[in-house]
Amino acid sequence: MANGAHRRLRSVPGTAQPTADELLQATARGDENALAELYDLLAPAVFGLAKRVVRDPSRAEEITQDVFLSVWRFATRFDPAKGSARTWVLTLTHRRAVDVVRADAAASRREQRVGATQDRPYDTVLEEASNRLQGEQVRECLDTLTELQRESVLLAYYGGYTYPEVSALLDVKLPTVKTRMRDGLIRLRDCLGAWR
Amino acid sequence: MNADVHALAGAYALDALPPDEATEFQEHLAECATCQEEVAELQITATHLGVAVSEQPPARVREAVLQAARQTRQLPPVTPIQPHAAPSRRRRVWLAAAAAVVVVVGAGAAGLTAVLDNEPTNDPIANVVAAPDATSTVTPMRGGGQLTVVSSEQLGQAVVLSEDLPPSAADRVYQLWLVDPDGQARSADVLIDAPGAADLVRGVEPGDQVAITREPAGGSEQPTMTPLAVSKAV
Numbered sequence: 268m269a270n271g272a273h274r275r276l277r278s279v280p281g282t283a284q285p286t287a288d289e290l291l292q293a294t295a296r297g298d299e300n301a302l303a304e305l306y307d308l309l310a311p312a313v314f315g316l317a318k319r320v321v322r323d324p325s326r327a328e329e330i331t332q333d334v335f336l337s338v339w340r341f342a343t344r345f346d347p348a349k350g351s352a353r354t355w356v357l358t359l360t361h362r363r364a365v366d367v368v369r370a371d372a373a374a375s376r377r378e379q380r381v382g383a384t385q386d387r388p389y390d391t392v393l394e395e396a397s398n399r400l401q402g403e404q405v406r407e408c409l410d411t412l413t414e415l416q417r418e419s420v421l422l423a424y425y426g427g428y429t430y431p432e433v434s435a436l437l438d439v440k441l442p443t444v445k446t447r448m449r450d451g452l453i454r455l456r457d458c459l460g461a462w463r
Numbered sequence: 464m465n466a467d468v469h470a471l472a473g474a475y476a477l478d479a480l481p482p483d484e485a486t487e488f489q490e491h492l493a494e495c496a497t498c499q500e501e502v503a504e505l506q507i508t509a510t511h512l513g514v515a516v517s518e519q520p521p522a523r524v525r526e527a528v529l530q531a532a533r534q535t536r537q538l539p540p541v542t543p544i545q546p547h548a549a550p551s552r553r554r555r556v557w558l559a560a561a562a563a564v565v566v567v568v569g570a571g572a573a574g575l576t577a578v579l580d581n582e583p584t585n586d587p588i589a590n591v592v593a594a595p596d597a598t599s600t601v602t603p604m605r606g607g608g609q610l611t612v613v614s615s616e617q618l619g620q621a622v623v624l625s626e627d628l629p630p631s632a633a634d635r636v637y638q639l640w641l642v643d644p645d646g647q648a649r650s651a652d653v654l655i656d657a658p659g660a661a662d663l664v665r666g667v668e669p670g671d672q673v674a675i676t677r678e679p680a681g682g683s684e685q686p687t688m689t690p691l692a693v694s695k696a697v
Contacts, residue, residue, distance in 0.1 A: 295540065299573055302532055314520035316513035328524050335528040336535060343540040350503055357513040358506050365478045402515040423479035424512050429477045444468070449473025449505075456508040 287352035302339055305458035309353060310335070313360045320364035320427045330367065334360045361424070368427040408458035416451030419444050472498055475646055476505035486601060490695075493598050587663050591615050591622045604628070604675065604692040614674045617695035621664045623673055625655055631677055638678045642693065644670040653681050671696045 285293070285301075287308050293301035295380060313334050318327035332449055409417055416435070422433045434444040471488045474480050480488060492498050589648065591597060594615035602610045608628040614621035624640055631637060637655040640648040651664040651673070664673065674690035676683075 282664075295537070297537060299529065299532060303525070306528055310525065311515045311517035311519050314524070315516040315518035318518060319516045328520060331520050331524050332527050332531065336531050339532040340535060340537055340686055342530050343538050353514075354503075354510045357510045361478055361509070361513065367505070402511065405511050405515040410547045420477065420512075423474065423477035424509055425516070427477065429481050430474045431481060433479065439569075442467075445470050445474050447473075448477055448479060451472055452476060452505045452508050455511075456504055459508060459511055 275431050288347045289355075291338070291342055291345050291352040291355075292347065294339060295345060302335070302342075305338070305352070306335055306445050309356050312353070312357060316357060316360050317364045319425050320361070326367060327364075330360065330363050333363060365427045369429075408455050410453055412451050413447075415439065415443075416447045416454065419447040420451040420455065423448060428438060466540055469498060472501045473505060474500050476509050482603070488695075490598060492606045527570065531588060533571050540592075587620070588622050588661055591618055591620045591663065594618055600694050600696075600697075602692045602694040606691060608674070608691075610675055610692040610694050612694040612696055614667060614673075614696045616667075616669060619665070619667050619697070621667050621673060621696050622661050623651075623653065623664055623675075628655070634680045635677050636680050636682060638676055638682045639664060639695070640674040640676065640690070641667060642672040642690075643668065648674065648686050650682065650684070655680075667696050 273302040285304065290301045294305055298462060314327055314331045317334075318324055321327055321330065326328075334356065337359060345352060351361040364381060365439065386419055412420070419430075419433055419439075422428050422436060423430065426433075428436065430448060431441060431446050433439075433448075434441045437444070439447075468488065468491050469481060471484065475485065475488050475492075492502060505691050592613055593618055596617050597613055597615045599611060599613045602612070604610055604625075606629055611624040611626065612621050612622075625637065628637060639651040639653040639655065641664065642648045642649050653662045653664060655662065655675075667673075672693050673696050674686070674693045676686045676688050676690050679686055
């Protein structure tokens with residue numbers, strides 16, 4: 268589809284849709300249409316993830332805007348050999364969402380201990396995670412994790428908790444939580460890999 | 464490094480490390496190819512969890528993004544470097560390369576090598592960033608902003624980036640210091656008046672730390688305040 272002679276990428280009816288990687292590379296050349304297409308492709312994941320972590324829809328909108336403006340500014344730095352555009356954008360999204368949650372939490376922590384101040388009870392995080400996951404593969408693969416692996420991974424990723432917080436929530440030792448996050452993700456990786 | 468640090472790869476990929484441990488792990492990551500690979504793979508895995516909760520944002524967000532993009536300049540690319548480009552041009556390119564270290568580290572991607580893979584050039588900033596032993600440390604600053612130090616022990620030099628510095632008053636300037644293991648500060652002869660710039664610091668000795676303070680215009684002989692940030696150098 269994209270050929271070297273053309274600086275711009277457009278989706279032409281009847282041709283394959285450009286991939287996120289291709290759109291990001293076109294975005295790096297200042298192509299606003301490519302940014303719009305990239306937005307259409309990735310914004311649901313960005314917004315959905317941000318909203319899952321921060322809960323507040325309007326803050327999730329802010330994060331989504333922020334992330335795509337960063338994508339626009341830093342697109343020149345994207346190297347497809349080092350990773351996919353989707354991972355790049357979602358990694359950025361998660362980092363931003365977690366920053367927002369932790370800045371909020373810092374204030375309330377001064378008064379009460381972690382665990383006593385949860386406005387996002389962790390069983391809700393877990394329940395919603397398993398009820399509302401869209402990807403069948405992801406759901407099935409999460410079932411291959413042990414309960415502790417699954418809880419550790421999901422509380423960190425969707426709950427935005429640090430591993431010491433997860434340790435407190437689950438009443439499990441710190442080193443155990445660290446290990447469960449890693450081996451849980453590895454098991455998830457291997458299971459998802461088997462689907463490809 | 465020890466197995467304990469490797470065990471943090473999962474928590475790091477989930478953004479679940481407290482800030483000090485995240486910084487420590489990033490330092491380790493810069494030197495550990497195996498960890499970079501593992502973190503990259505686990506970040507892909509985490510991405511699947513993100514995609515699984517997709518939800519369509521309101522249309523106004525799309526408009527706001529495109530509107531903002533129309534009014535925002537993109538960072539210049541790092542490569543290719545024009546062999547005969549004027550020095551000023553090359554410098555700007557490599558400022559972007561150094562700035563990219565911040566982006567890469569900040570984004571948590573295992574892509575420090577994206578910058579370090581570039582060919583060494585005769586540009587001093589480029590040389591530090593591209594040095595085989597270059598390490599990068601990001602330190603948040605008291606009162607806002609962050610200090611990123613990319614340093615090479617072999618070269619005895621560091622590139623210092625200050626990001627999101629609160630603007631200083633007209634009669635004040637940010638000044639960089641090298642602090643030896645005994646706590647003695649010496650001026651790095653760098654005054655920062657343009658936030659976001661990359662500055663080269665020479666004469667970095669093993670054990671030195673880089674510190675930043677706000678000083679009267681023109682700079683000071685010795686720091687006049689507790690540093691806003693102190694970062695490990697070589």
